[in-house]
Amino acid sequence: MRRFENQVAIITGAASGIGRACALRFAQEGANVACLDFDAAKNEATAIACRDLGVEVRAILVDVTRKHDLTNAVAQVMADWARIDVLVASAGIYSGAPLPTVSLQQWRRLIDINLTGVFLTNQAVAPILMQQKSGSIINISSMAGKTSWPASAEYSASKSGVIGLTRSVAMELAPFGVTCNAVCPGNTLTDMVRYVATRVAPDEGLSPEAWLQARANDCPMKRMAEPWEIAGVVAFLASSDSRYLTGQAIEVDGGMVMC
Numbered sequence: 001m002r003r004f005e006n007q008v009a010i011i012t013g014a015a016s017g018i019g020r021a022c023a024l025r026f027a028q029e030g031a032n033v034a035c036l037d038f039d040a041a042k043n044e045a046t047a048i049a050c051r052d053l054g055v056e057v058r059a060i061l062v063d064v065t066r067k068h069d070l071t072n073a074v075a076q077v078m079a080d081w082a083r084i085d086v087l088v089a090s091a092g093i094y095s096g097a098p099l100p101t102v103s104l105q106q107w108r109r110l111i112d113i114n115l116t117g118v119f120l121t122n123q124a125v126a127p128i129l130m131q132q133k134s135g136s137i138i139n140i141s142s143m144a145g146k147t148s149w150p151a152s153a154e155y156s157a158s159k160s161g162v163i164g165l166t167r168s169v170a171m172e173l174a175p176f177g178v179t180c181n182a183v184c185p186g187n188t189l190t191d192m193v194r195y196v197a198t199r200v201a202p203d204e205g206l207s208p209e210a211w212l213q214a215r216a217n218d219c220p221m222k223r224m225a226e227p228w229e230i231a232g233v234v235a236f237l238a239s240s241d242s243r244y245l246t247g248q249a250i251e252v253d254g255g256m257v258m259c
């Protein structure tokens with residue numbers, strides 16, 4: 001399928017994991033792709049892999065907490081391709097600690113990247129989509145946005161915030177024919193989850209591998225998602241098959257959260 005031929009997709013967090021899988025999926029389906037991330041080397045690697053699929057690609061160094069970086073990136077994309085069809089806001093981090101030990105600095109850093117970063121990214125792209133009267137925004141939230149677990153106050157708050165933000169943006173952009181949805185992945189095998197495993201497993205007396213297996217066993221499907229399985233749903237939300245679907249927060253978690 002090449003549903004996005006001649007379209008332009010901007011992906012934040014494109015250097016790794018879910019963002020990288022989305023960049024590759026849009027490139028596979030014919031879109032020109034702008035890869036945005038603050039990890040220059042890994043972002044360039046994603047860009048090269050996308051270019052190998054025969055589309056035009058830009059790798060742009062962006063810190064999503066900086067409004068200027070995003071304004072410049074969007075200006076560069078418009079100068080090169082004169083349109084934007086899809087925004088995927090995937091850049092994010094995980095930090096978790098027992099509530100009494102979360103420092104204000106840790107709280108602010110995570111909220112800054114996971115929530116303010118999505119706000120700034122949506123804000124930078126929305127005026128162009130509104131003017132075009134077309135386009136899709138897909139914000140990557142988490143199952144932690146709908147449910148929670150101990151020692152993840154700042155992460156859960158940020159991901160619930162992304163769902164609220166998504167709903168408001170969806171209502172504002174709907175009259176312009178622009179959709180905005182959130183995707184809420186369950187545990188997905190990326191660097192983020194592997195990093196959490198190395199940090200948390202020793203506290204539970206487990207090896208990182210055993211911790212990952214235990215989390216996989218928590219899921220009705222008894223496995224974690226692969227990043228491309230999240231990218232497939234993101235691509236659906238950017239496709240013409242989902243034109244009447246907006247303001248939703250879609251669980252892609254193997255049945256972990258049902259509500």
Ligand SMILES: NC(=O)c1ccc[n+]([C@@H]2O[C@H](COP(=O)([O-])OP(=O)(O)OC[C@H]3O[C@@H](n4cnc5c(N)ncnc54)[C@H](O)[C@@H]3O)[C@@H](O)[C@H]2O)c1
Nearest residue numbers: 013015016017018038063064091092142187188190191192
């Ligand atoms: N992996 C999971 O199990 C899981 C589950 C639910 C939700 N998510 C969410 O999916 C998104 C992607 O996570 P992932 O698992 O692919 O993680 P990842 O660590 O593999 O990728 C995250 C990317 O975001 C980039 N990034 C972080 N801060 C940034 C900043 N300030 N500016 C620009 N880029 C920045 C990183 O450099 C990295 O390339 C995140 O929002 C995460 O919270 C992940």
